[in-house]
Amino acid sequence: MRQGSFKRLLTGLAFLAGPVCFGAQAQDYLDVEAERARSGSPTTAQPALARSYGLDSSAGPATVSRPPAPASNSEETIGNLFIQLQRLQQEVMQLNGKVEEQAYELRRLKEQSLERYLDLDRRLAGSGAPTSGNTGESTVIGMPDAGSGAEAAEQPGEGDAYRAAYARVRNQEFDAAVAAFKQFLERFPDGRYAPNAHYWLGELYLVLQPPDPEAARQSFMLLLDQYPGNSKEPDALYKLGRVHYIKGNRERSREFMDRVLRQYPDSSAAGLAGEFIDQNL
Amino acid sequence: MTTMSRVPRLAVALTLALFVPFAARAELVIEITQGVDDPTPIAVVPFAGTGAIPEDLAGVVQADLARSGQFAPVDRGDMLSLPSSEAEIFYRDWRAIDTEYLLIGRASAGEELRIDYALYDVNRQREVTTGTVTGPVNEARMLAHRVSDAIYERLTGIPGAFATRLLYVSVTRNPGGKDYYRLTLADSDGARPIVLLESREPVMAPTWAPDASQVAYVSFETGRPAIFRQDLRTGAREQLTNFRGLNSSPAWSPDGNTLALVLSKDGSPDIYLLDLASKRLKRITRHYAIDTEPTWMPDGKSLLFTSDRGGRPQIYRYNLQSGITDRVTFEGVYNARARVAQDGRNVALVHQQDGQYHIAIHDLVTERLHVLTSTDLDESPSIAPNGSMVLYATKLGDRGILSAVSVDGGVKFRLPARSGDVREPAWSTYISQ
Numbered sequence: 084m085r086q087g088s089f090k091r092l093l094t095g096l097a098f099l100a101g102p103v104c105f106g107a108q109a110q111d112y113l114d115v116e117a118e119r120a121r122s123g124s125p126t127t128a129q130p131a132l133a134r135s136y137g138l139d140s141s142a143g144p145a146t147v148s149r150p151p152a153p154a155s156n157s158e159e160t161i162g163n164l165f166i167q168l169q170r171l172q173q174e175v176m177q178l179n180g181k182v183e184e185q186a187y188e189l190r191r192l193k194e195q196s197l198e199r200y201l202d203l204d205r206r207l208a209g210s211g212a213p214t215s216g217n218t219g220e221s222t223v224i225g226m227p228d229a230g231s232g233a234e235a236a237e238q239p240g241e242g243d244a245y246r247a248a249y250a251r252v253r254n255q256e257f258d259a260a261v262a263a264f265k266q267f268l269e270r271f272p273d274g275r276y277a278p279n280a281h282y283w284l285g286e287l288y289l290v291l292q293p294p295d296p297e298a299a300r301q302s303f304m305l306l307l308d309q310y311p312g313n314s315k316e317p318d319a320l321y322k323l324g325r326v327h328y329i330k331g332n333r334e335r336s337r338e339f340m341d342r343v344l345r346q347y348p349d350s351s352a353a354g355l356a357g358e359f360i361d362q363n364l
Numbered sequence: 365m366t367t368m369s370r371v372p373r374l375a376v377a378l379t380l381a382l383f384v385p386f387a388a389r390a391e392l393v394i395e396i397t398q399g400v401d402d403p404t405p406i407a408v409v410p411f412a413g414t415g416a417i418p419e420d421l422a423g424v425v426q427a428d429l430a431r432s433g434q435f436a437p438v439d440r441g442d443m444l445s446l447p448s449s450e451a452e453i454f455y456r457d458w459r460a461i462d463t464e465y466l467l468i469g470r471a472s473a474g475e476e477l478r479i480d481y482a483l484y485d486v487n488r489q490r491e492v493t494t495g496t497v498t499g500p501v502n503e504a505r506m507l508a509h510r511v512s513d514a515i516y517e518r519l520t521g522i523p524g525a526f527a528t529r530l531l532y533v534s535v536t537r538n539p540g541g542k543d544y545y546r547l548t549l550a551d552s553d554g555a556r557p558i559v560l561l562e563s564r565e566p567v568m569a570p571t572w573a574p575d576a577s578q579v580a581y582v583s584f585e586t587g588r589p590a591i592f593r594q595d596l597r598t599g600a601r602e603q604l605t606n607f608r609g610l611n612s613s614p615a616w617s618p619d620g621n622t623l624a625l626v627l628s629k630d631g632s633p634d635i636y637l638l639d640l641a642s643k644r645l646k647r648i649t650r651h652y653a654i655d656t657e658p659t660w661m662p663d664g665k666s667l668l669f670t671s672d673r674g675g676r677p678q679i680y681r682y683n684l685q686s687g688i689t690d691r692v693t694f695e696g697v698y699n700a701r702a703r704v705a706q707d708g709r710n711v712a713l714v715h716q717q718d719g720q721y722h723i724a725i726h727d728l729v730t731e732r733l734h735v736l737t738s739t740d741l742d743e744s745p746s747i748a749p750n751g752s753m754v755l756y757a758t759k760l761g762d763r764g765i766l767s768a769v770s771v772d773g774g775v776k777f778r779l780p781a782r783s784g785d786v787r788e789p790a791w792s793t794y795i796s797q
Binding site for chain 2: 172173176177179180181183184187
């Protein structure tokens with residue numbers, strides 16, 4: 084028994100078993116522990132241990148709520164509680180360690196992602212500057228940019244205006260959103276977010292009361308015609324399919340749905356198109 | 365190294381001898397095991413002397429520079445001339461033996477010892493620096509160390525840490541009887557050891573007051589651990605704690621007014637602050653885990669300590685102003701016994717890697733850990749006051765020895781004792797002159 088409790092103390096103090104500097108402290112620490120052990124620590128460690136591990140699931144709580152045990156058992160009860168407390172402390176320490184480590188990992192990850200973002204930002208800024216400076220004299224350097232969807236640079240105030248309009252969509256103020264996007268397109272007809280504005284107008288015309296499928300159709304067609312290769316193209320095609328269905332033209336609807344499936348088979352719009360065909364066409 | 369008389373045999377019956385200043389040859393012997401790849405050649409010419417010069421002063425300087433690992437002193441036997449003034453220097457003599465720098469000096473001993481020295485650049489054939497140090501004749505070695513400090517700083521840009529002292533505990537095994545413990549004070553090169561305390565009971569955790577005028581340590585002489593402080597000039601001793609249980613790991617605050625220590629009187633070991641004037645005690649950690657080995661940040665605003673509150677021993681920082689504790693080390697499963705360099709950035713600690721205990725440096729800014737040693741069972745790191753070297757205890761065979769490693773891991777030397785085990789080194793702050 085004594086050896087058992089000694090062992091327990093040692094595992095509790097696992098790190099004292101390290102190098103001698105800690106070992107030296109273990110020496111006097113164990114002294115303390117020995118005193119503590121003498122002043123009422125359990126000599127009945129084994130049975131208490133087995134029970135505190137809850138082979139009988141009612142044993143744990145029962146120990147606490149049970150009415151005062153006969154005198155002969157009270158020492159054992161205290162012993163049980165002592166062991167349980169020690170186990171809980173060990174567990175809390177380990178959990179504490181995990182929390183500390185995860186908080187640390189999280190902090191490192193945040194720092195890393197910020198670094199990555201800053202790096203990306205720097206690189207974008209770095210690649211943007213020379214092309215805009217060269218467009219005047221060298222079309223060759225400008226070519227690849229033109230190929231990648233002719234994405235325009237953001238104009239001053241454009242981002243804010245777009246976000247303001249989009250906020251109205253999110254707030255379900257659809258009439259105000261239509262007005263805001265129209266106004267946006269007047270101010271920034273060649274803006275970076277102009278294709279997105281056309282797309283949202285198309286969507287909005289469909290949710291207005293009453294809906295305006297023809298206006299929606301025009302918006303989506305405008306997006307397809309003026310911004311070929313835009314990332315919103317599969318969604319616009321799918322929406323055009325829906326618009327024609329609403330307008331009663333199942334044939335045209337099917338054409339657009341098929342186009343989504345053919346041209347963008349891996350897009351999420353293709354999944355929606357497939358479903359739409361199955362259910363409606 | 366010195367020409368002093370042999371160590372008088374210690375009376376074994378003496379269980380507790382205080383402040384026995386026995387003039388002795390160095391107890392520690394220095395062996396350089398690794399230097400920088402391209403050490404700077406320097407010739408330290410024996411100093412000319414008038415009066416009774418008690419030491420080979422140039423020899424002390426030469427050994428200091430060699431021990432730093434950054435210099436390759438020229439053998440005296442290779443010197444073609446022994447100048448002691450600029451007029452006597454023939455640069456071609458020194459170019460011939462490929463030395464880059466030349467140090468010459470003169471010493472005169474009267475009521476005081478005075479050393480005038482001058483450093484020359486051999487290739488440019490010009491003076492680099494000159495200087496003078498003066499002090500008591502019986503501090504001749506310390507004066508020579510101050511010359512070393514000046515030369516080292518001039519050539520490396522880092523202040524030297526030669527004119528400093530070491531505390532360490534040595535244990536003489538006594539088969540069949542009780543071991544005995546000695547707390548020893550020596551110069552940074554191991555010379556002039558002075559026994560501060562001798563006891564049949566363990567002595568541990570020696571530490572310096574920030575002005576290096578006092579030391580504190582744990583002694584079991586009363587039958588249980590107690591913290592004492594001892595004045596190095598007067599020898600006066602004071603018992604600071606006598607609590608039930610653990611009394612350990614004293615650490616002096618940078619302002620000298622407070623001692624951080626570890627007590628277990630209220631349960632598990634926790635960190636306390638003892639106000640040395642009022643003797644008031646303040647508990648600063650309160651955790652059922654083990655909190656131990658406090659050490660002060662140089663600004664005195666926070667403490668580092670070791671705790672296993674996360675299941676495994678790691679270094680934590682306690683901010684005295686905010687009362688907030690946060691974890692410092694995350695690499696590996698064992699980081700303990702931190703000591704902070706004066707720059708407040710490098711932390712020397714014991715780190716476990718592949719089951720072995722090594723000395724490592726944790727950078728508080730980059731949060732990176734850098735293992736410095738490859739020996740096992742390395743412990744008790746102590747950083748030189750200039751932040752350049754870490755002194756620590758390790759094992760060589762079955763003997764405990766002291767070893768030193770530069771904070772970049774490039775330079776290593778050992779200080780094995782002539783007999784017995786040596787452990788728990790503590791490198792002093794700069795000695796006020």
